[in-house]
Amino acid sequence: MKAMQIECFLCRQDNVGVLMHDPQTHLTASIDAPEESAVVAAAERRGWKVSHIFSTHHHADHVEANLALKERYGLSVIGPAKEAAKIPGIDRMVAGDSSFKFGSNTVEVVETPGHTAGHVCYYLPNAQVLFSGDTLFALGCGRLIEKSATDMWASLQKLAALPDETVVYFGHEYTLINARFALTIDPKNKPLRARYEKLCELQANGILTAPTTLGVEKETNPFLRVDDPAIRALLGMREASSVDVFAEIRKRRNNF
Structure with a gap:
């Protein structure tokens, strides 16, 4: 089985565009x-x-080109059932704990409410991708716009x-x-400091910081480290619930 091929690029001002290509079937999402x-x-x-769009949520900066790309390529739009009315050109609605085939891979749908009420993520277990x-970023997470800290914390725990x-x-x-x-939340974290120095080099050379790995995020992302004694x-x-610590970190990030 040939591995999935992925192209990552900058869109708009700060959106990360991603194309995923299956070399066996020539499908591209x-x-x-x-x-x-x-994208073109x-x-x-x-x-x-491009044969498919996998929509994660309804915000304009993520669905703006759905219809134009659909007209250009005759592609199929897959998106969250709970936001179907807000996903332009949607053809297939998916929900959490479901899956579908994309070429030679299975795509698992992970429902992650928080940033929006019906946000989903797409996980390919065989490809480990x-x-x-806008649920999990490198060293961050999405703003709580439509759901609560409790919802987002549960979503991040799934990931x-x-x-x-x-x-x-x-x-x-x-x-x-x-x-x-x-670094203001976890200043003594040596892996975080080393990562920051590397990120400064990447930015200086105009290189995207995507992708990351979950292992790196668990080690350095404060939103996944709310139970760390030093952060608390x-x-x-020290004695607060995980959700309350998460909410405080999110509040501080909003005002940073």
């Missing part, structure tokens, strides 16, 4: 559709024809339960500012 020109350019660069949309080797493609290039914030001590929340 765009993970969300932030910008027509950027990436597809042409690789010689691929996760498309996390954190996946294998550490899982390669994560996220929806926005917020990594460097996320790293600066993380710094926040003055």
Whole structure:
């Protein structure tokens, strides 16, 4: 079995565009559709024809190019059933704990409410790849717009339960500012400091920080480390619930 091929690129101002290509069947999925020109350019660069869009949630900067790409390629749009009315051109609705075939791989749908009420992520266990949309970022997580901290914390726990080797493609290039914030929450974390230095090098050279891995995130992302004693001590929340610590970190990130 040939491995999935993935192309990652910048869209709009800070959206991360991703194309996933199955070399056996020649199917190509765009993970969300932030910008027509950027998606088309990436597809042409690789010689691929986009056959699907996997929509993670309904926000305009993730679905803006759905209809234009559908008209161009005659593709199929897959998206969350709970947000179907807000996903332009949707053809197939999917829900949490379901799966579907994409070429030679099975795609598992993980429902992750928090940023939006019906947000989903797409996980390919055989390829060990996760498309996390605006739920999990490198060193961050999505803002709580439509659901509560309790909901988002439960969603992040679902993702954190996946294998550490899982390669994560996220929806926005917020990594460097996320790293600066993380250092205010977890200043004595040596892997985090080393990662920050590497991120500064990547930015200086204009290199995207995507993808990451769940193992790296568990080691350095404060939103996945709310039970760390040093973080709790710094926040003055030694005995607080995990959800309350998470909510406090999210509040501080909003104001950073």
